[in-house]
Amino acid sequence: MPIIHYLHTAIVSGYLKKEQWQFWADERIVQNNELDEWIYDVSIAKSKEEVCNAIAYYKTIEAFDKNTFYWEPDVVIGYYYIRYINGTMSLSELLFRLYDEDDVSSEAELLSIPEVMSVLSEAKMGNIDSEKINELFLPLEKIARKQLEELDHYLKNTQ
Numbered sequence: 299m300p301i302i303h304y305l306h307t308a309i310v311s312g313y314l315k316k317e318q319w320q321f322w323a324d325e326r327i328v329q330n331n332e333l334d335e336w337i338y339d340v341s342i343a344k345s346k347e348e349v350c351n352a353i354a355y356y357k358t359i360e361a362f363d364k365n366t367f368y369w370e371p372d373v374v375i376g377y378y379y380i381r382y383i384n385g386t387m388s389l390s391e392l393l394f395r396l397y398d399e400d401d402v403s404s405e406a407e408l409l410s411i412p413e414v415m416s417v418l419s420e421a422k423m424g425n426i427d428s429e430k431i432n433e434l435f436l437p438l439e440k441i442a443r444k445q446l447e448e449l450d451h452y453l454k455n456t457q
Contacts, residue, residue, distance in 0.1 A: 301449065302336070302357045304446075306350065306357055307374060307377065308445065309349055310374065311402075312377070312381065313380065320343070322340070323338070329453065330453050334356065336352055336353050336355075340352055340353065371402055371404070371405040372441070374403045374406070375438045380439055380443065383439070389421065417431060417434060
């Protein structure tokens with residue numbers, strides 16, 4: 299299970315904040331006697347950059363696992379959409395991030411589909427088709443939620 303990739307995606311998307319990733323790691327530390335070092339590092343990380351540095355080596359190792367296969371930029375969009383639904387990200391911020399070439403989501407496969415770009419362009423101009431936007435982002439939201447579920451269950455109550 300590519301749990302480190304899942305954690306990385308939830309953090310770089312801004313879905314998990316410092317208190318949340320620290321709580322996630324602390325919960326595993328309390329419940330398990332033996333853990334990989336990276337979980338302790340996540341527990342004390344004070345910034346996104348510190349978490350990314352703490353898990354970088356393990357993320358690389360995990361990348362070579364045959365079970366690790368997903369395109370992170372697409373899942374980041376799923377997390378953005380969850381944040382939009384939850385009211386922690388506005389539609390204008392969501393659109394800004396999708397159009398920002400420096401954002402991790404800019405390489406998403408979804409953004410290479412002309413129909414998607416047309417709907418997003420219309421929304422950017424104020425012509426918002428909520429049904430269509432929901433239809434476009436729902437599959438990515440489902441992937442992000444599945445990863446959150448896996449993160450939640452990772453090493454939980456295994457003593």
